[in-house]
Amino acid sequence: MIPNAVKIPTHRSLAGLALGVAVAATCLLSPSRAVAQSSDEKIVVVKAGHVITVTGEDIENGEIIIRDGKIELVGKRLEYPAGATIIDASNETVMPGLLNAFTRYGLPNYNRSGVHGNNKGADDAMLDEIDFEPLLSNGYTAVAWCPPGGGIPGVASIYRTAGPEEDRVLDAENYLLVWMTNPSSDKGVWRGAIKKAQAEIDKVEKARKDWDEKQKKEAEEAKKKAEQDKANGKEGEQKPAEPKPADGKGEAPKEEKPKEFEPPKIDPAHQPIVDLIQKKAGVKALIVLGGAADYLHAEQVLEDQKELAHNYYLRLGISSDFHCIAEQLGEKKALILTHGLIGRFPQTANRNNPVAQFIEAGCEVALTPGSDSTFELDQYRTRLADQVRAGLRRADAIKAITLNPWKLVGMDKQFGSIEKGKTADLIFLDGDVLDPAARVQRMMIGGEVVWESPERQASR
């Protein structure tokens, strides 16, 4: 059963068909079965040959009803107002738009080291100069731009690859990137960053404590003074000592007291780490690992606060040893970002399907292309098909490219699957997602088709 999607097994009711145009009549129908249109709303209906909903079952010859850029209904034989724009994709596969969750595509190269938490991935991007075509033609509706550099180079920015300019920025400050590929130096950076952030937190706490004490003291003094004043009656001698203006402005010093506490400024480079330690909602870290031992080193840094990081980017090579830590990552219920690669166990000729192994161990896996080269972007679905052939479940594979990358950036409530309430960022393929020959033909962002393949444009 598809959650939030509606299947109507019976044939379309005659009444609904006849009165489908009339707004009043559609209102009579159950709101879950049909969609009413008010005059200023835009309704788009995608009639798809095959819908990959990700969170539910696939639907053959289904409809996706989109109201104002949000998915309203998904199912078969749905009703919709006659005024709706209909997109015929009856011989296409429709699936949610993809997020490239770790990329430096189009970013200039910087040699950064140390802690730069205030640096955003998109800061380095020159949007006008970036050619999004290779991303679009492979179905990426968004990218998570990671700031270049080592150590803690900054936070990732989530950007759409197309669509209206004002909707391009999905989240300027997303996950914090932490490199742990060279532990002998990276460990020190990460350790120092946490220590510094902790010091900043302590600094603020101390300032608040001091401020509170000061307030208390002042209040007491004021009270004492008031009592003294009362006891002494109104003596003119004391008053000139205070810089208190006469008459109506007598209340002025009172106003100063309830002044808000102003915390001392936190070093902006360490702000994301402070947020991370304070468990601020939506703040996450992504730790980049080059090998299995790097995970142990990362864990050693977080000895006392292991819950600080659950997300890891594994830089998988052809003979990586990440299988050694699969169990540990599984126990931690880690969310792993990596690229799908059939490798071999180190020093052997034995094939290894790490992604399937991580899922088996209990991890959630999100996939990203191996690099930002056009070749890797194009090979992306071929590699996925290879993995499915080598034992990865199809459902897991699809989830790993659609929903889980959005989960990594904490936006899986709005993106990553075709279900009610999600943003209508869709891609249209002329074949199955695991068919390497299939091509992305159209791309929809916020309910609007924003991109068409060159072939499609030529044939029109």
Add this chain to the structure above:
Amino acid sequence: MRVATRNWLRTASVAMLIGVTAMPAIGQPRRPRRGEQPAQPPPEALPAAPAEETKAEEDRWFAITNGVVHTVSGPVLDGVTILCRNGKIFQIGRNIEIPEDAETLDVGGLQVYPGLVAVRSSGIHSGGSPEDGTDVYSFNMSLALAAGITTAVSGDTAAKLTYGTLDDMIVKRNLFESLSYSSNDPGGKRRVREGLDRVRQYLRDVAAYEEEKRENPEAKAPDDKWIRGPYASYLKLLKHESVALVDANDTHELLQYCELADTYGIKFVVRGAYEAWTVASRVSQAGMAAIITPRQRVDENRQFNRPTGSTIENARILHDHGVRVAVTPVGSLFGPGYSISLGGLAGRDLLHLALEAAFAVRGGMSNDDAVRTVTIDAARVLGIDDRVGSIEIGKDADFVIADGDLLHYMTLARWTVVNGRVAYDKEKEGIYSHIRPNGDASAPPPDEYWPRRLGVDWHREGKTPQQP
């Protein structure tokens, strides 16, 4: 559970007392003198009940049963059980009660030796601080473990080969002080002697000051602000807080260091020392320890009217003269040699530490003494014999469980244990799993043989997720 453990401990303490009194010559932790009857275990070896109560983590037990245990510092014990707690040897003996949650390795009559100590290495641990950079899943580490090595010196730090974990890696930092006393630099030699003189005078002044202080409370302490850099190093050497590691190969160099040792009472560890056999009694008299490579070969020099060049008997001669000898393979001939690594002209020496000790046997050393040159004597040279190098109660649970005599060319490690954890398993690791499986020397390699090092072949174990 805790109550049960405590009850068990009570039983164990009784069992232990019986075990120790029944067992001959199992040494005590910090007094590894050979042939001496051990004292009863100190009471603090058993945790007091309140401490057990507050302890959050459960004890980690590990047991090896049915082994022929070469304690190295004591006798060979056939068929005893070694029980380890939290990575330390807890009990050795027969009829030991093994806790239920212990990981037990039934070695079925194989030879149990203490883990080997490599006095110099490269390519296993990372430089600087090993615990902050070492790849504990590296192939080199597996290869070294397969060679029985459990402790290796990297730079100036002795560290364990803790495969798969970063816990309890460091054994000792700052093993040696360096001292340069080369004939190529007469000025430098003079400076070393002057420095040592100055620090020695300081120590005498301190002694005089302390004497004076008793009568005159206002006595002035000698100035110690200048004791920095090399002087701080000299101070450690002169106070016998540390030993000096020096490279000395030929007789001339060795005698220079002997002189220095005599004059200042400094303890030296000489590395190389291929001509030490010619002056063995002198080297012994100077209290030096030697790190040597028995199969090193240097031609004699006939310009001298005295014995020169190398001999395979070097280790035996030095040992017979009472010099403590640690053995290390040749390593690179071009770089600073005498190290274990995967590089080097001399071959893959990471794999051959025990075989290098066998060359000492070829030179006349006894088999047992040769085993000591890569275990307890190597640990003593490094000053870490309180932790590793022999199988004794209280020492680290590092073992190599071999399918034959350690120094035999056919012997392979079946398991290697580091800190009470199995760090290498021949059958699983796959480097040598196809060679004499199950210890059968005549067994041919399996049909479907492909050299590999893989641990768990999860594809073949049917763990592959099936297509729905």
